Amino acid sequence: MDLKDLFLDKEKYLDKKITLCGWIRNHRDQKTFGFIDFADGTCQQHLQVVYDEKLANFNEVQKLLIGSSLEVTGKVVKSQGQQDIELQAESIRLIGDCKDNYPLQAKGRPTREFLREIAYLRPRTNLFQAVFRIRSVAAMAIHEYFQSHNYLYVHTPLITTADCEGSDQMFKITTLDFNNLPMEDNVVDMKKDLFNKQAFITGTGQLHGEAFAMAFKKIYTFGPTFRTENSNTKTHANEFWMIEPEIAFCDLNGLMDIEEDMLKYVVSYVLEHCSEEIAFCDKFVEQGLKEKLEKLVSSQFTRITHHDVVDILKKAPNKWEFTPSYEDDIAKEHEKYITEYFNGPVFITNWPKDIKAWYMKLNDDNATVAAVDLEVPGAGELMGGSEREADYDKIIARAKAMNVDIDTVDWYMNLRRFGGCYHSGFGMGFERLIIYLTGVENIRDVIPFPRTPGNCEY
Amino acid sequence: MDLKDLFLDKEKYLDKKITLCGWIRNHRDQKTFGFIDFADGTCQQHLQVVYDEKLANFNEVQKLLIGSSLEVTGKVVKSQGQQDIELQAESIRLIGDCKDNYPLQAKGRPTREFLREIAYLRPRTNLFQAVFRIRSVAAMAIHEYFQSHNYLYVHTPLITTADCEGSDQMFKITTLDFNNLPMEDNVVDMKKDLFNKQAFITGTGQLHGEAFAMAFKKIYTFGPTFRTENSNTKTHANEFWMIEPEIAFCDLNGLMDIEEDMLKYVVSYVLEHCSEEIAFCDKFVEQGLKEKLEKLVSSQFTRITHHDVVDILKKAPNKWEFTPSYEDDIAKEHEKYITEYFNGPVFITNWPKDIKAWYMKLNDDNATVAAVDLEVPGAGELMGGSEREADYDKIIARAKAMNVDIDTVDWYMNLRRFGGCYHSGFGMGFERLIIYLTGVENIRDVIPFPRTPGNCEY
Numbered sequence: 001m002d003l004k005d006l007f008l009d010k011e012k013y014l015d016k017k018i019t020l021c022g023w024i025r026n027h028r029d030q031k032t033f034g035f036i037d038f039a040d041g042t043c044q045q046h047l048q049v050v051y052d053e054k055l056a057n058f059n060e061v062q063k064l065l066i067g068s069s070l071e072v073t074g075k076v077v078k079s080q081g082q083q084d085i086e087l088q089a090e091s092i093r094l095i096g097d098c099k100d101n102y103p104l105q106a107k108g109r110p111t112r113e114f115l116r117e118i119a120y121l122r123p124r125t126n127l128f129q130a131v132f133r134i135r136s137v138a139a140m141a142i143h144e145y146f147q148s149h150n151y152l153y154v155h156t157p158l159i160t161t162a163d164c165e166g167s168d169q170m171f172k173i174t175t176l177d178f179n180n181l182p183m184e185d186n187v188v189d190m191k192k193d194l195f196n197k198q199a200f201i202t203g204t205g206q207l208h209g210e211a212f213a214m215a216f217k218k219i220y221t222f223g224p225t226f227r228t229e230n231s232n233t234k235t236h237a238n239e240f241w242m243i244e245p246e247i248a249f250c251d252l253n254g255l256m257d258i259e260e261d262m263l264k265y266v267v268s269y270v271l272e273h274c275s276e277e278i279a280f281c282d283k284f285v286e287q288g289l290k291e292k293l294e295k296l297v298s299s300q301f302t303r304i305t306h307h308d309v310v311d312i313l314k315k316a317p318n319k320w321e322f323t324p325s326y327e328d329d330i331a332k333e334h335e336k337y338i339t340e341y342f343n344g345p346v347f348i349t350n351w352p353k354d355i356k357a358w359y360m361k362l363n364d365d366n367a368t369v370a371a372v373d374l375e376v377p378g379a380g381e382l383m384g385g386s387e388r389e390a391d392y393d394k395i396i397a398r399a400k401a402m403n404v405d406i407d408t409v410d411w412y413m414n415l416r417r418f419g420g421c422y423h424s425g426f427g428m429g430f431e432r433l434i435i436y437l438t439g440v441e442n443i444r445d446v447i448p449f450p451r452t453p454g455n456c457e458y
Numbered sequence: 459m460d461l462k463d464l465f466l467d468k469e470k471y472l473d474k475k476i477t478l479c480g481w482i483r484n485h486r487d488q489k490t491f492g493f494i495d496f497a498d499g500t501c502q503q504h505l506q507v508v509y510d511e512k513l514a515n516f517n518e519v520q521k522l523l524i525g526s527s528l529e530v531t532g533k534v535v536k537s538q539g540q541q542d543i544e545l546q547a548e549s550i551r552l553i554g555d556c557k558d559n560y561p562l563q564a565k566g567r568p569t570r571e572f573l574r575e576i577a578y579l580r581p582r583t584n585l586f587q588a589v590f591r592i593r594s595v596a597a598m599a600i601h602e603y604f605q606s607h608n609y610l611y612v613h614t615p616l617i618t619t620a621d622c623e624g625s626d627q628m629f630k631i632t633t634l635d636f637n638n639l640p641m642e643d644n645v646v647d648m649k650k651d652l653f654n655k656q657a658f659i660t661g662t663g664q665l666h667g668e669a670f671a672m673a674f675k676k677i678y679t680f681g682p683t684f685r686t687e688n689s690n691t692k693t694h695a696n697e698f699w700m701i702e703p704e705i706a707f708c709d710l711n712g713l714m715d716i717e718e719d720m721l722k723y724v725v726s727y728v729l730e731h732c733s734e735e736i737a738f739c740d741k742f743v744e745q746g747l748k749e750k751l752e753k754l755v756s757s758q759f760t761r762i763t764h765h766d767v768v769d770i771l772k773k774a775p776n777k778w779e780f781t782p783s784y785e786d787d788i789a790k791e792h793e794k795y796i797t798e799y800f801n802g803p804v805f806i807t808n809w810p811k812d813i814k815a816w817y818m819k820l821n822d823d824n825a826t827v828a829a830v831d832l833e834v835p836g837a838g839e840l841m842g843g844s845e846r847e848a849d850y851d852k853i854i855a856r857a858k859a860m861n862v863d864i865d866t867v868d869w870y871m872n873l874r875r876f877g878g879c880y881h882s883g884f885g886m887g888f889e890r891l892i893i894y895l896t897g898v899e900n901i902r903d904v905i906p907f908p909r910t911p912g913n914c915e916y
Contacts, residue, residue, distance in 0.1 A: 002608045002675070021707035022675065023877050041674035042608045069879040071707070095707070096848065096878035120666075120869045121876065123673035132674070136611040143601050150460045150500045153594040157907040158616075158659075158682050159629075159697050161914050171617075171631040173659065175686045178630070178639065178646040188636040194686060194696065195914035201616075201631065201659060208578075208907055208916065215581035216499035216590070217460065217480065224616050224681060228633045228652060238652065239617050248499075249479035249529070249553070390554065411578045411916055418579065419481050420554035421527040449615040449666055456619050456653035458666065458869055 004042035006076070010085050019073045020047070020087070021095070023124070026106045029062040036064075038072065038087070044130055044276035048079065051089040060094070066106055067098030067124075112445055119449050119458050127284065130277040131446055134270060135434050141269035142222060142243055145262050151245065152216040155223065156205030161197060162408045170200035171226050201226045205244050206359075206425060207412045210388065213246040213423055214415050220245040222430075230453050234442045237431065239451040246425035252361075252370045252387045255424040256347050259374055259383055260301045263345075267293050270437055278437075286439025292378065293437070299344040306330070306351045306368070309338055316341075327352050332380060339377040346375045358402040360386040361422075362394060372426070379436040385426025392416035462500035464534070468543050477531040478505070478545070479553070481582070484564045487520040494522075496530065496545070502588055502734035506537065509547040518552070524564055525556030525582075570903055577907050577916050585742065588735040589904055592728060593892050599727035600680060600701055603720050609703065610674040613681065614663030619655060620866045628658035629684050659684045663702050664817075664883060665870045668846065671704040671881055672873050678703040680888075688911050692900045695889065697909040704883035710819075710828045710845045713882040714805050717832055717841055718759045721803075725751050728895055736895075744897025750836065751895070757802040764788070764809045764826070767796055774799075785810050790838060797835040804833045816860040818844040819880075820852060830884070837894040843884025850874035 003020060006013050022040030029035075033052040039045075049072055055061055064070070074089040103118055104110070104125060115122040122128045146153065159173065175194045176182065182192040190198045205221040212219045221244040229236055247258065271278060271293055282289040306326075313324035313334050322331040330338075330348070338346050350368040353360075360369035370387035389395040396413060399406055406413070434446040444450040449458045461478060464471050480498030487493075491510040497503075507530055513519055522528070532547040561576055562568070562583060573580040580586045604611065617631065633652045634640065640650040648656045663679040670677045679702040687694055705716065729736060729751055740747040764784075771782035771792050780789040788796075788806070796804050808826040811818075818827035828845035847853040854871060857864055864871070892904040902908040907916045 004608050021879070041610075042676065067877040069706075069877045095880070096874070098877040099875045102876050120669040120873070121673075123670055129673070132612065132670070133610060135613075136605070139611050140601055140605045143598055147594070147598045150462050152499075152591060153597050154590065154906055155593075155682070155699055157697060157905075157909060157916075159684070159909045159914060160916075162916065171633060172636070173629040173631050174636075175629060175688075178632075178648075178656075181636065190636075194688060194911055195909070196912050197914065198636075199914050211578040211916075212581055212590070212906065215579075215587070218500065224613070226617070230633075230652060239615060241613055248527075415578070416554075417557045418560050419525040419527045419556040421479070422553070447615075448612055448670065451615060451617045451653070453652055454654050456617060456655065456657050458615075458618075458620065458669075 002042040003038075003040040003045065003047055006047070006085075007043055007045050010076075013076045014085070015075060015077065017073065017075050017090070018087070019071065021071050022069070024064055024066050024068050024070060024098075025124075027064060027066055034062055036070075036072075036089075036092075038070070039129075041124075041129065044126070044133065044280055048083050048086040049074065049089050049092070050086055051092060055089065055092060057092070061092045064092075064094060065098045065100060065102070067102040067104060069095040071095055112442070116444055116450070123448070126280060127440075128445075130274075130280045131434065131438050131440055132448065134274050134277050134281075134437055135430075135446065137273045138266055138270050138433060138437060139222070139430070141266040141273075142220075142262075144269070145265045146218075146220045146245065149218070151218040151220045152212065154205075154209060154212045154216075154219045154221055156208035156212075156221050156244075158201050158224065158226075159195075159199050160202040161195070161199055162202075162207055162412070169203055169227055169229065171228055173199050173201055203227050204242070204427065206246065206427070207409060209244050209246040209425065210412065210423065211415060213248045213425070214419065214421075217248045218245070219247075232453060235432070235435075237443050237447060237450050237452055240443070240447065241430035243428045243430060244425060246423065248421050248423045250387075250424045251422055252349060252372060252424060255385055255387065255426060256301070256303060256349075256372060259347075259372075259385065259426055260345075263374075263382070264297050266433070267437070268297050271297070281438045281440070289439045296345065296376070301345040301347055301374070302342040303347045303349065304342075305349050309334070309348050312341060313337065327354070329355050335375045335380045339375050344377065348373050348375060356386070358398045358404055359388055359395065361389045362398065370424075376436060379432065382432055382436060383426045383428045385424060387422065387424040390416055390420050390422050392420075460500040461496075461498040461503065461505055464505070464543075465501055465503050468534070471534045472543065473533060473535065475531065475533050475548070476545070477529065479529050480527070482522055482524050482526050482528065482556075483582075485522060485524055492520055494528075494530075494547075494550075496528070497587075499582075499587065502584070502591065502738055506541055506544040507532065507547050507550070508544055509550060513547065513550060515550070519550045522552060523556045523558060523560070525560040525562060527553040529553055570900070574902055574908070581906070584738060585898075586903075588732075588738045589892065589896050589898055590906065592732050592735050592739075592895050593888075593904065595731045596724055596728050596891060596895060597680070597888070599724040599731075600678075600720075602727070603723045604676075604678045604703065607676070609676040609678045610670065612663075612667060612670045612674075612677045612679055614666035614670075614679050614702075616659050616682065616684075617653075617657050618660040619653070619657055620660075620665055620870070627661055627685055627687065629686055631657050631659055661685050662700070662885065664704065664885065665867060667702050667704040667883065668870065668881065669873060671706045671883070672876075672878065675706045676703070677705075690911060693890070693893075695901050695905060695908050695910055698901070698905065699888035701886045701888060702883060704881065706879050706881045708845075708882045709880055710807060710830060710882060713843055713845065713884060714759070714761060714807075714830060717805075717830075717843065717884055718803075721832075721840070722755050724891070725895070726755050729755070739896045739898070747897045754803065754834070759803040759805055759832070760800040761805045761807065762800075763807050767792070767806050770799060771795065785812070787813050793833045793838045797833050802835065806831050806833060814844070816856045816862055817846055817853065819847045820856065834894060837890065840890055840894060841884045841886045843882060845880065845882040848874055848878050848880050850878075
């Protein structure tokens, strides 16, 4: 059985004999008895296993090292210590021993930087147990939200030749031998590659998602995406997961309704299903985390235009590093001020067109686009979305003006000619959500095996 | 509201006024009235919209072309035709018109080959509505199965330097300019690339999954994978999705229990949640599909060794194209015979070691490995798995013998030194499952935007 099932229904198993398989997280051996801090990874809680000389292999068990895997059979009893229950061992069988150079010893708390160096072992620590369990449950919450609201889950392609975000931001892929490239007229002949042309791995499924929204009305993607950005910050990785819903017959206000509803659902779901993990992070990672999340669920998100945000920033008493401007993006310091000003999440709408993407709907003022960013206290921008330009002539003009390679996306443009409609979508970086949910600050610590410039171990 | 919600509770909406947004799938206009075959993509069913001269814009509505998007308001009434219900339109508003060169007209049934050429429009056809809805629901079923059984969903990396399946089967990725490669000693200097070395996109998450199974006991992956195979068959694509569960403290028999239980759960779930879609595929794609799926759910899967399968094949009256052999893989014709012989799904275990992967557990006979393939009637191999070699010395020896680049996977080997345990896992190609669930034969028709050699449009 799993430890999780035991802790979910302790009364049921009290005084019953059970068998568990798992690992020694800590071990205190006395002369005639011992305590094993036992975990199996199915829940945040550990179980104390008590054994004594009555074990046939008592001497052997006493010598077991931290990290070893075991099969334990025993009786669940009320504990006299801090725990509710403990296990009185009747047999303990070693399954796999652990070398004494195991880097995760009980003494000392290893730094997160050190743990990144042993990414294949760090999931065994309490912190990463909590983080990756929250990650798994949050993923499930997202699927449950969209599926229960009649959305189609669509697997948009990763390999692509379409130019959405700009091909210079995409990894090229090839089956060719770098040291023996086929040439034609002194240029590498990509026609000889597997797809007969240069292909990339993509940073977004949006364009393909829109094609499916025009068939299924409401769709979402949830998959990995890639960016070549050579940037070493806490929030950038070259591989990350993204959720990209796209909704036909939905304008910008409708989109904000969905974003708010979805986020509250996911946060509530995690609070309910990961109470132990959230309590752990609240205690050891971000004090006040639980309260922050509960507050979000009950809050009303503010909706305000970029123009009005800039007004507020200009009137603020702060000395800004970056001067707020009606034409520019807002800086991290501005995001922080605005979420504190409104004391909660803020949707900022109608951004200057020149700093936003070509597929966003141009507003009647001809100066702004119907885009929306969601700014969340303590995490900055969590989602970015827009109503899409549904007018064929307008989107062609915008794409040309922004140097998009239109030939690669003519099919996408055609969606406007064959029963197109007003529609909207957003993207949410999944890691950014996990950072928000756990309080862990660095994207490298919320991805199982992070990829950043110069780092592709494991 | 969504059409799906209307059909889920028709009684509730009878004689009520509702508003729907969606598309014209067909249109018959008479002199004083008309019928619109209306769909919104949230369910397989269409709704008949009836309108007459009382509409203010009657003349305009009469001219609406197939494919156009609409907003329709009207009363739900009992139908006198084939449908249970229809909508008596009170207002019909055109949202997006459709050019008359729209390739999906009502007349004629376009071939699947033709529809592949318009992959961005084909999801609007009844066939692809059914296929992609089943795909979405099957994905949800997989998540529900594993999450409800305490598995952790882990996002293993796509970008990797680890050699699991052989680097010649992986796409290389780069940010370098093919026509201006940095050279050192007449060789391309990959240290200048973003990760300071050659990186790939992977065909499996298994190795990373095992690292997480050693921390969380039960994990699963569900994500895209890539293979460079230059193969144009019905079952090969260069990008596809895969599910890879990995379970600590689980032997080969335990693994088969899980595979059988999971598959039955997913098939039952799809039968329950996609009854209209299955009925459609049963009628137009594979006659007897529904019965086939129901039979699977109630069947007992056979378990038999590779050796005993070969015995049966040798005794069979058939004239084989490929002679059955105790040392070789079994051919498609053998798979077919065996599933018919046992009249149901068959687990074939204990395969000759030389035709299986290096990480599989060597049996005591020193000739076979603890591998298992699941053969399913009509679909061939649906899952492949094994108990993993848990012995450090043995796996190192096997890897060396099979020319694995051990330096890239030393961390993986170390899992055997730090509290390793017997453990097992399997991979299921998601498209192969969808082929089985829909009866659609070609992998190109169950992936939204398929990538095969020479084909990377859209």
